[in-house]
Amino acid sequence: MAFKGRMSMLPSAQQQMRSRKKEEDAAFASMRLPDREIVGCINELGISFSVADLQKPNPIQVQMIFERLGELIMNKTRQTVDPAMRAAAEDLAGDFGESLFPPDTRNLMGFFASLQRLMAECGIHDFSFNDIYKPTYERLIRIFSYIINFLRFRENQAKVIDEYYNRAETTKARIEQLYTENQNLEVQLEEMRENRRQMEALVAEKTRRNEELKKRLLELRRNQEKVATRLEEAKTKKNELAAELEEKTATKIQLKQECAKLKPYTLQSPAALQQALADLSSALNNDKAHIDALDRRARALQTSSDSFGVVTADVASCIKLLEEIAVELAKEEEDNVKNAKQRDALTERGANVREVERTEALLRRQLAKWQERTETLRQQSEEKAKRAKERMEELREVHRKLTEERSEKMKDIERRRVRIEQIEKKMLDLTENIKSEVQRAHDEYLKLEAHIKLYITEMEQAI
Numbered sequence: 001m002a003f004k005g006r007m008s009m010l011p012s013a014q015q016q017m018r019s020r021k022k023e024e025d026a027a028f029a030s031m032r033l034p035d036r037e038i039v040g041c042i043n044e045l046g047i048s049f050s051v052a053d054l055q056k057p058n059p060i061q062v063q064m065i066f067e068r069l070g071e072l073i074m075n076k077t078r079q080t081v082d083p084a085m086r087a088a089a090e091d092l093a094g095d096f097g098e099s100l101f102p103p104d105t106r107n108l109m110g111f112f113a114s115l116q117r118l119m120a121e122c123g124i125h126d127f128s129f130n131d132i133y134k135p136t137y138e139r140l141i142r143i144f145s146y147i148i149n150f151l152r153f154r155e156n157q158a159k160v161i162d163e164y165y166n167r168a169e170t171t172k173a174r175i176e177q178l179y180t181e182n183q184n185l186e187v188q189l190e191e192m193r194e195n196r197r198q199m200e201a202l203v204a205e206k207t208r209r210n211e212e213l214k215k216r217l218l219e220l221r222r223n224q225e226k227v228a229t230r231l232e233e234a235k236t237k238k239n240e241l242a243a244e245l246e247e248k249t250a251t252k253i254q255l256k257q258e259c260a261k262l263k264p265y266t267l268q269s270p271a272a273l274q275q276a277l278a279d280l281s282s283a284l285n286n287d288k289a290h291i292d293a294l295d296r297r298a299r300a301l302q303t304s305s306d307s308f309g310v311v312t313a314d315v316a317s318c319i320k321l322l323e324e325i326a327v328e329l330a331k332e333e334e335d336n337v338k339n340a341k342q343r344d345a346l347t348e349r350g351a352n353v354r355e356v357e358r359t360e361a362l363l364r365r366q367l368a369k370w371q372e373r374t375e376t377l378r379q380q381s382e383e384k385a386k387r388a389k390e391r392m393e394e395l396r397e398v399h400r401k402l403t404e405e406r407s408e409k410m411k412d413i414e415r416r417r418v419r420i421e422q423i424e425k426k427m428l429d430l431t432e433n434i435k436s437e438v439q440r441a442h443d444e445y446l447k448l449e450a451h452i453k454l455y456i457t458e459m460e461q462a463i
Contacts, residue, residue, distance in 0.1 A: 081110035
C-alpha cells in the first residue's frame with residue numbers, strides 16, 4: 001500500500017510526459033519504414049543516398065535532403081527565404097544587419113524555422129538544430145518515416161487538397177473582384193453625384209434665367225398694351241382730323257363755286273361791290289385763317305403720323321422682340337422638357353445610386369467581416385511572430401553557442417594546422433637530408449665504380 005502511495009505521489013507532468021512518450025513510440029512503431037524504403041524514396045528525390053549513408057549520416061548530405069524536401073513540400077529554400085530574412089535583419093539591426101547576421105546564417109535560420117513548422121505538421125515536435133548538424137540514425141529514421149508518410153497521405157488526399165485550394169483561390173479572386181467592383185461603383189457614384197450637382201446648378205441657372213425672361217416678357221406685354229392703346233387713340237384722332245379736313249376741303253370747293261357764281265355781280269355798283277368785296281375779303285380772311293389753321297392741323301397730323309410711323313416701327317420691333325421671346329420660350333420649353341427628362345434620369349440614377357448604396361452597405365458589411373477575419377489573422381500572425389521572435393532569441397543563443405564551438409574548433413584546427421606545418425617542415429628537412437645522403441652515396445658509388453674500373457684496367461694490363 002505504501003508503494004502504491006509513493007507511486008501516486010509522482011508529478012502529474014512526468015506522468016503526462018511518460019504517457020505522451022509511450023503514445024509517440026507506439027505511433028512511431030506503426031509508422032516506421034524500412035531503411036531500404038527510406039533510401040529508395042530519397043533517391044527518387046534526385047539525391048544519391050544509400051543505407052550506409054543512413055546508418056552513418058553526413059550533416060551536409062542531410063541538409064541537402066532537408067532542403068530538397070522543403071522545396072518539394074513548401075516551395076522554400078535558403079534562397080527563397082533570403083529577402084524576408086534580409087528585411088528582418090535590417091529591421092533588427094539597420095545598416096549593421098549584414099555584419100551582425102551573415103547571409104548564410106540568417107538564411108539557414110529562416111529555412112530552419114520553415115522546416116520546423118513542416119516537422120510540427122508531420123508530427124515531429126522536437127525537431128532541433130542537432131537533427132541538422134549532428135544527425136543520428138534513430139532520429140533520421142523517425143524524421144524520414146514521418147515525412148514520407150506525410151507525403152504519401154498528401155498524395156492520397158491530393159483531390160481534396162486541390163479542391164480546398166481552388167475554393168480558397170476562387171474566394172480570393174471573388175474578394176478581389178468584389179473589391180474592384182466596389183471601387184468602380186464608388187467612382188461611378190462620385191461621378192453621378194458630381195453630374196447631379198452640375199445638373200442642379202444648370203437647372204437653377206435655367207430657372208433663374210426663365211424667371212428673368214418671364215418678368216421681361218410681362219413688362220414687354222404691358223408696354224405693348226400701352227403702345228397699342230396709344231396707337232388706337234392716334235388712329236382715331238387721325239380719322240377725326242381726316243374727316244374734318246375733308247369737310248374743310250368740301251367747304252372751300254363750295255366757296256370757290258360760290259365765288260364763281262358771284263363773279264358776274266362784280267360789274268355792279270362800286271358801293272355794292274365794295275361792300276361785297278369787303279364781305280368777301282373778310283370771308284376770304286376767315287377762310288385763309290381757317291385754311292392756315294387746317295394747314296397747321298395737317299402739319300400736326302403729319303407730325304403725329306410720323307410719330308405714329310415711329311411708334312409703328314417701335315411696335316414692329318416689339319413684335320419682333322416678342323417673336324424672339326416666343327422662340328426663346330419655345331427653347332425654354334424644350335429645355336424644361338429636357339430638364340424633366342434629365343430629372344427623370346436623375347430619379348432613375350438616384351434609384352440606381354440607392355441600389356449601389358445598398359450594395360455598398362452589403363459589401364461594407366462583408367468587408368467588415370473580412371477585416372475582422374484579417375484582424376484575427378493579424379493577431380494570430382503577431383502571436384506567431386512573437387513566438388518566432390522568442391524562437392529567434394533561442395536560435396540566436398544556439399547560434400552563439402555554435403559560434404563559440406566553431407571558434408573553439410577553428411582554434412583547434414589552427415593548432416593542428418600549425419602542428420601539421422611543423423611536421424611538414426620536419427619532413428621536408430628529412431627529405432632534403434635523405435636526398436643529400438643519397439647524393440653523397442651516389443657520389444661514393446661513382447667513385448668506387450671508377451676505382452673498380454681503374455683496378456680492373458690495371459689488372460687487365462698486369463695480366
